[in-house]
Amino acid sequence: MQTNILEELQETVEGAEAERILRNCVHCGFCNATCPTYQLLGDELDGPRGRIYLMKDMLEGGEVSKRTQRHLDRCLTCRNCETTCPSGVEYGKLVDIGREMVEQRVKRPWHERLFRGVLRRVLPEPGRFGPLLHTGQAVRPLLPAALKAKVPERVEAPAWPEPRHARRMLVLEGCVQPALSPQINARAARVLDRLGISLVTAAGAGCCGAVDQHLGAPDTAADRMRANIDAWWPHVEAGAEAVVMTASGCGALVREYAYHLRDDPEYAERAARISALTRDLGEILADEDLTPLQPAGPGRIAFQCPCTLQHAQGLNGVVEGVLRRLGVELAPVDEPHLCCGSAGTYSILQPELAGSLRARKLATLTAGDPEAILTANIGCLHHLAAGSDRPVRHWVEWVDAALDGN
Structure with a gap:
């Protein structure tokens, strides 16, 4: 794509990076x-190509309006387009730059x-989000049905095994997950413990930065990184x-800390090391001998591979492979590449679009009559669960519960 980026923008890191991406x-x-x-909408400006034109026009000095903002807001940042693109356009990076500029x-x-x-200020802070959620859970029986569906029941986490193995790995606790689903990391620790790996947390680690990054506040996101x-x-x-x-x-x-902190002289090298060490739980199990994991009656499930797993990380099929090795029967799922509508804060900021996408996704997930739906992301889990008549769980929960037969 030929570009004529404003000279003053060409001299900025963001402008130069946007131009590099646009040219592909x-x-x-x-x-x-x-x-x-x-x-869903059939509007060119609500697809990647149209949004690219809007951002290009902005970078070249064209009009930046509420319309520009609206169409960028509607983007899920699912990065399905990156998987499809034959030219390798890094759309996710471009839309983050575009959103930051529009916000300004x-x-x-x-x-x-x-x-x-x-x-x-609430979602990335467990000390704020947790008490608010627990208050909502306490009054959940009194809430209207529509609001009640958005407040999950409180779940107790099983005991976290003591670190006793020579092999140790860190796990990110995150921001909303410790309050919404504290059992996920505990069950991951239990599964890895059976494989001779101790999973440990690090005091002081918190939100990965995604909430701020995708809401046009990259400086705050970088501080969290x-x-x-x-x-x-x-x-x-x-x-x-x-x-x-x-x-x-x-x-x-x-995985992209190295990219976001590439120009930080104090953190660039360490960020690159952290990105290199970052692995999804499915990748860990895929490389291990799973003989110690003998599920009791694994059942038939449908797996929803989150966009951030299949498009952003390129790990489509990894978790499915682990589940098959454990004897789980996977129900067929049509349109597995399409987003469920969760997308971080998207389901909160764009509830109608998110609801339509969820209904479409649940129809494909339940078509094969699974007894449960499994996923690999906290946002997808609770977004789908709010509209599902079948259990929706993290896949490692299912594996750990199957090991104990409960």
């Missing part, structure tokens, strides 16, 4: 064929600014084999 686009439109919002140029109404600000690196580094120096991700949304961003 050949206008083919293959991306629209797999874009969830284009499939188009002032949102006060209520939008307030709501997005609250999300950024640095805090995590500082927390993990002593463990890395002590020989931790990997930084394990049980939430694929977090994994997608942590």
